[in-house]
Amino acid sequence: MTTRPMLTRYRPPRFVGAIGGFIVVTALTFLGLLAITFFIGRVVPIDPVLSVVGDRATNAQYEAARVAMGLDRPLFIQFVSYVGDVLQGDLGRSVSTGRPVAQDLLRAFPATLEMATIGIIIGVLLGVPMGVIAAARAGSWVDQIIRVLALLGYSVPAFWLGLVGLALFYAGLGWVAGPGRIAVFYDGLVPQVTGLLLVDSLIAGNGQVFWNALDHIALPSIILGFFALAYIARMTRSFMLDQLSQEYVTTARVKGVSEWRVIWVHAFGPIRVPLITVIGLSYAGLLEGSVMIETVFSWPGIGNYLTTALFNADMNAVLGATMVIGAVFILINKTSDVLYRVLDPRSR
Amino acid sequence: MREWLLTESPASRMQASAGRAYRAGGQLLRNPLAVVGGLIILLLIVTAAAAPLIAPASPFGQDLANRLMPPSAAHWMGTDELGRDIFSRVIYGARITLMIVALVAIISAPLGLVIGAVAGYFGGWTDRILMGVTDVFLSMPKLILALAFVAALGPGIENAIIAIAITAWPAYARIARAETLTFRNSEFVAATRLLGASHGRIILRHVLPLCTSSMIIRVTLDMAGIILTAAGLGFLGLGAQPPLPEWGAMISRGRVFILDQWWVATMPGFAIIIVSLGFCFLGDGLRDALDPKSAGKS
Numbered sequence: 001m002t003t004r005p006m007l008t009r010y011r012p013p014r015f016v017g018a019i020g021g022f023i024v025v026t027a028l029t030f031l032g033l034l035a036i037t038f039f040i041g042r043v044v045p046i047d048p049v050l051s052v053v054g055d056r057a058t059n060a061q062y063e064a065a066r067v068a069m070g071l072d073r074p075l076f077i078q079f080v081s082y083v084g085d086v087l088q089g090d091l092g093r094s095v096s097t098g099r100p101v102a103q104d105l106l107r108a109f110p111a112t113l114e115m116a117t118i119g120i121i122i123g124v125l126l127g128v129p130m131g132v133i134a135a136a137r138a139g140s141w142v143d144q145i146i147r148v149l150a151l152l153g154y155s156v157p158a159f160w161l162g163l164v165g166l167a168l169f170y171a172g173l174g175w176v177a178g179p180g181r182i183a184v185f186y187d188g189l190v191p192q193v194t195g196l197l198l199v200d201s202l203i204a205g206n207g208q209v210f211w212n213a214l215d216h217i218a219l220p221s222i223i224l225g226f227f228a229l230a231y232i233a234r235m236t237r238s239f240m241l242d243q244l245s246q247e248y249v250t251t252a253r254v255k256g257v258s259e260w261r262v263i264w265v266h267a268f269g270p271i272r273v274p275l276i277t278v279i280g281l282s283y284a285g286l287l288e289g290s291v292m293i294e295t296v297f298s299w300p301g302i303g304n305y306l307t308t309a310l311f312n313a314d315m316n317a318v319l320g321a322t323m324v325i326g327a328v329f330i331l332i333n334k335t336s337d338v339l340y341r342v343l344d345p346r347s348r
Numbered sequence: 349m350r351e352w353l354l355t356e357s358p359a360s361r362m363q364a365s366a367g368r369a370y371r372a373g374g375q376l377l378r379n380p381l382a383v384v385g386g387l388i389i390l391l392l393i394v395t396a397a398a399a400p401l402i403a404p405a406s407p408f409g410q411d412l413a414n415r416l417m418p419p420s421a422a423h424w425m426g427t428d429e430l431g432r433d434i435f436s437r438v439i440y441g442a443r444i445t446l447m448i449v450a451l452v453a454i455i456s457a458p459l460g461l462v463i464g465a466v467a468g469y470f471g472g473w474t475d476r477i478l479m480g481v482t483d484v485f486l487s488m489p490k491l492i493l494a495l496a497f498v499a500a501l502g503p504g505i506e507n508a509i510i511a512i513a514i515t516a517w518p519a520y521a522r523i524a525r526a527e528t529l530t531f532r533n534s535e536f537v538a539a540t541r542l543l544g545a546s547h548g549r550i551i552l553r554h555v556l557p558l559c560t561s562s563m564i565i566r567v568t569l570d571m572a573g574i575i576l577t578a579a580g581l582g583f584l585g586l587g588a589q590p591p592l593p594e595w596g597a598m599i600s601r602g603r604v605f606i607l608d609q610w611w612v613a614t615m616p617g618f619a620i621i622i623v624s625l626g627f628c629f630l631g632d633g634l635r636d637a638l639d640p641k642s643a644g645k646s
Contacts, residue, residue: 028484029483036488151629152621152625154573154628155576155628157576157580157620157621160617163599163602163606163613164613166607167606167610285489288490288491289491291492291495295584311585313499315500319496322493325489329488
């Protein structure tokens with residue numbers, strides 16, 4: 001009996017498949033998101049036609065407006081044209097600002113991005129070491145404190161922490177500036193390049209604006225950072241405990257490798273890849289968490305835009321903001337997913 | 349009694365489950381944080397049930413002469429802008445919080461269980477479609493989705509509960525599916541099928557009961573998130589409407605006075621934190637007790 005010769009076929013590098021799958025899955029998820037926002041837009045008890053023609057319109061006027069808005073077509077056709085509009089960046093017009101929703105969101109997005117980015121940096125810089133230390137000293141009082149601190153991140157309402165922070169550090173101690181993104185008299189002093197005020201003021205070389213903006217962003221981004229820290233520390237601890245119970249760690253210890261090296265090189269090495277997913281997820285979570293924080297701090301970002309639109313029953317703006325936050329959330333989510341698969345050496 | 353509970357060969361189904369509960373309970377009692385968590389939840393339930401007996405004043409009784417009074421012996425948590433006793437309102441708020449978490453759990457857990465079990469049991473296209481939908485919901489930001497749903501349905505506590513339940517079920521579906529897959533091809537399922545049991549009977553009577561313990565853990569761990577979302581909706585004016593003493597809505601009312609009368613907004617927040625922490629502690633403990641695989645982790 002002869003063995004068949006091994007067929008060597010050309011196989012594309014693995015990341016090609018991963019990225020191909022990523023594009024398909026992300027596109028389908030976006031479509032799902034659009035289906036949800038479309039559905040929400042349909043079940044609204046407010047009749048969109050009535051809000052245009054007013055309740056004194058005759059039946060004929062009402063019908064004409066309904067046809068003009070395309071609401072007489074079958075739902076599926078309406079959905080297709082909705083997807084087409086969104087793909088072209090048309091999210092409708094906001095009733096309260098009078099501008100296209102897409103334009104409003106584009107203006108608000110950098111503010112949210114700036115705050116969430118500083119938040120995630122704080123969360124990673126503090127959360128990862130805390131998780132590692134907690135795992136290295138599992139069961140000690142350090143571990144208990146970090147555990148409870150992390151669980152607090154799951155139990156404290158963000159808006160409450162924001163209010164208490166304002167009362168304590170702004171009104172009480174005067175350490176930070178109050179709500180808003182910048183003091184009124186500095187507003188609009190530096191030209192907009194990136195929309196990130198800290199970066200723009202540095203580009204313009206305006207130190208006063210930079211320090212004032214930093215003063216304003218400190219408290220909200222530290223609070224956001226705390227929530228990222230909680231999640232990251234908890235996950236890091238759990239990953240580290242997993243590694244530290246493996247036999248190779250015992251082997252390293254028996255060989256006489258220093259404890260520091262065992263923890264930070266041997267055990268921490270393998271968890272870097274899963275940590276990327278965790279950091280990605282918590283970054284996405286911060287974009288969501290910023291809704292509450294922005295409302296409390298009157299921060300002119302997407303979250304604040306969303307809640308303001310909610311109060312004005314401005315459905316186009318609500319759905320537009322929901323969609324944009326959802327889209328960014330999905331994108332970060334799926335990107336960290338694919339990064340994990342590309343970077344994980346086990347699947348190479 | 350102890351021997352009967354711990355016997356290796358239980359004579360009845362009831363004895364077996366009682367023994368399992370006894371062992372898990374013993375595990376749980378050895379975990380101090382879990383005990384604290386359990387006590388907090390117990391306290392929440394007792395407070396909610398006996399609110400009229402515990403509260404010193406009516407949660408709605410206005411007393412404009414004593415508005416915005418700081419915490420004192422008469423008003424442990426001070427009074428709000430209408431002179432209502434904040435402590436009493438926090439006590440009555442326990443009822444609303446308990447109702448919200450209970451209803452969300454009752455709606456979303458069985459929904460997720462059935463969807464996940466059906467997907468895992470049948471496999472193939474059923475699985476792909478159901479899990480596709482689940483994944484779409486799972487990769488959405490929950491709070492934002494709940495916000496948009498309530499915005500569409502109209503503000504109110506019932507709609508807030510529906511919106512939170514809509515965003516909560518996918519995680520349960522994932523768990524139920526994973527659990528179902530592990531014993532879908534096991535012999536006891538095959539034996540039941542050979543005995544002529546219908547698919548519905550197998551799923552309901554043989555698959556779902558095995559998913560419950562991981563489901564209980566997950567639901568308990570999710571409770572904190574549900575409470576926070578409900579409070580957030582209340583804070584934005586989309587959840588419980590005034591004058592209902594919902595904790596999130598109370599914080600929202602106190603927002604105006606935060607700089608001078610800090611207690612109005614702060615006190616209900618402590619209630620939220622304590623109850624959420626309680627659920628986290630208990631959930632962690634339950635996981636360690638019921639799911640020995642991941643014991644000791646986070």
